Amino acid sequence: MKRIVELSNYQLRVYFKSSRFVMPFIVTVVFLAVLYSSRPVSIESSFALTCFLLFGVMAWAGYTFPSGEDTVMEQILFLRVKSGLIYYAGKSVALAAAAVLLSGFGILIPGVQWLLHGGMFFDRAAEVSDLLAALLLFPACSFAGGALGGLLHPVVIPERKCASLLTTLFVLLSVIRGPLVREIPFLRALFWVLPPVEGAASVYMGTQDALPARLTGYFAALFLYGVVYCVVKSLICFYKKI
Amino acid sequence: MTEIITLDHITKRYGGRTVLRGICHTICRGDALAFVGHNGCGKSTILKVIAKLVRPTAGKVIYHSPLLFHYIPEKFPPVSLSAREYLLRMGALSGMRQDEAVHRIRMLSEDFFLEELLDSPMQSLSKGTLQKVGVIQAILKRPDVLLLDEPLSGQDAASQSVFIKKVNQLQEEGVTVFLAAHELKLVHAVAQKAYTIKDGLLAVYVPQETPFYRVLLEGNGTEKEPEGMTRQGRYHKLRLAEAECDGLLPKLLSQGWKIRGMEREDT
Known part of the structure; x- marks a missing residue:
């Protein structure tokens, strides 16, 4: 476990000291600043938009995450940690940590506005369940997005133009998957491979009592999708590289 | 000696090219093995x-x-x-x-x-x-x-x-x-x-049977240059078989030449 943490720490340091994270970071901050620039803001719709933003931005970050990887450096790290499992787990933990860090902005910016406006920022009084929603929804959407972007790793799809188009397509389809499936039901058979991000818009619907259960279920589903994407990518990388 | 690694009939092909062909070898702790050869012969592989x-x-x-x-x-x-x-x-x-x-x-x-x-x-x-x-x-x-x-x-x-x-x-x-x-x-x-x-x-790997040496010498300009000596910057270069070194080098030193470097040719 210690080596997984050390490896993810190394991966994060290398990532944050490169220029690859700058654009996703700027886009996130600017979008959130604009979204929370006027009041009153609807909690439900702003949270759903933040979920979609974090999903898309992390898909972008996950897609560019491996672009700084060097085969030789990977071999050095691989030998040092002595295990493929530890190596790929470390990379996945780094991606999850980046997702959590980015989703922190999704909580920080509206939180600061809420404090600055003496709790009168949203269209209704914010409750503990809203904080719980943000703490569960944002990291889950970020991680699922990052894992989806990471799935199109250069080893999986060497043609990068094709990979960038596919990333964009998958992100869009994930966000509009619900309405599409309602219109064309047979698409359900294909779209189950995409994470259910569109659910962020409907998680507040229904009784307030069942909200924690819906949030937990939604978080678990997105997290599971993220984990499965990471495992699939790692297996493909492991078997294609050596 | 403790055996640590065994290569058991290792073959490696890249495309249609066989780089390693059925290699069997056992390596013990503390061994120091070198692989030499031309580019692409399979050393790194x-x-x-x-x-x-x-x-x-x-x-x-x-x-x-x-x-x-x-x-x-x-x-x-x-x-x-x-x-x-x-x-x-x-x-x-x-x-x-x-x-x-x-x-x-x-x-x-x-x-x-x-x-x-x-x-x-x-x-x-x-x-x-x-x-x-x-x-x-x-x-x-x-x-x-x-x-x-x-x-x-x-x-x-x-x-x-x-x-x-x-x-x-x-x-x-x-x-x-x-x-x-x-x-x-x-x-x-x-x-x-x-x-x-x-x-x-x-x-x-069998090294060259008769090793040759490159000797760099410096003279003051008055010494007689032996046969085969060539100029290299401020020094003179001489290529000698190992057997020649012991006889010729003391002679050159006694004539006023100074040795400034010596290197085995296959290195």
């Missing part, structure tokens, strides 16, 4: 097969106990960290305590004349300096097996000597060393056994 970085097309590599491999590549790639930060991270990944890693990095960077560049971003370092970082990361903590793939490329002469000394020290401590190199000087300095790979097969 066999190193990577041994470390399981490359999967053989047929056959298997058997480790008789868990082994820690460290690797010095031919071209050490930079990352977006300073050399010190990178080495500290590598120390932490190897399970070293922070103070232990700091101490070891300080010692090794002094040995390799790198102290002043430790805080520079790796992307701004020259090829030779990066290679030194690559060497330090590999010997920061003692591995069981050290893989050296043209490890001296771009390094200055003083660092090369330090490197050879360190590798020999490690070998005395029981570290197994695999070296892929063109430079026979390094092969002679590090390896106990040397092999070439010909048509995918491992063959014992």
Whole structure:
């Protein structure tokens, strides 16, 4: 476990000291600043938009995450940690940590506005369940997005133009998957491979009592999708590289 | 001698080309083996097969106990960290305590004349300096097996000597060393056994039977130049067979020539 943490720490340091994270970071901050620039803001719709933003931005970050990887450096790290499992787990933990860090902005910016406006920022009084929603929804959407972007790793799809188009397509389809499936039901058979991000818009619907259960279920589903994407990518990388 | 690795009928093909053909070999702890040969003969491939970085097309590599491999590549790639930060991270990944890693990095960077560049971003370092970082990361903590793939490329002469000394020290401590190199000087300095790979097969490397030496001499301009001597800058160069050296060199010294360098030709 210690080596997984050390490896993810190394991966994060290398990532944050490169220029690859700058654009996703700027886009996130600017979008959130604009979204929370006027009041009153609807909690439900702003949270759903933040979920979609974090999903898309992390898909972008996950897609560019491996672009700084060097085969030789990977071999050095691989030998040092002595295990493929530890190596790929470390990379996945780094991606999850980046997702959590980015989703922190999704909580920080509206939180600061809420404090600055003496709790009168949203269209209704914010409750503990809203904080719980943000703490569960944002990291889950970020991680699922990052894992989806990471799935199109250069080893999986060497043609990068094709990979960038596919990333964009998958992100869009994930966000509009619900309405599409309602219109064309047979698409359900294909779209189950995409994470259910569109659910962020409907998680507040229904009784307030069942909200924690819906949030937990939604978080678990997105997290599971993220984990499965990471495992699939790692297996493909492991078997294609050596 | 404890056996640590067995290569069992290893074959490796890239496309239609067979680089390694049914190689069987057993490696013991503390062995120092070198692979020499022309570019593309399979030297680096066999190193990577041994470390399981490359999967053989047929056959298997058997480790008789868990082994820690460290690797010095031919071209050490930079990352977006300073050399010190990178080495500290590598120390932490190897399970070293922070103070232990700091101490070891300080010692090794002094040995390799790198102290002043430790805080520079790796992307701004020259090829030779990066290679030194690559060497330090590999010997920061003692591995069981050290893989050296043209490890001296771009390094200055003083660092090369330090490197050879360190590798020999490690070998005395029981570290197994695999070296892929063109430079026979390094092969002679590090390896106990040397092999070439010909048509995918491992063959014992036989050095040139009658070694020749290149001797650099300096004269004051009045000495008679022996036959075969050529000018090289301010010095004169002479190519001598080993048997000729003992007879001719004292004669030249007595005539006023001064020896300024001597090198075996196959190095």
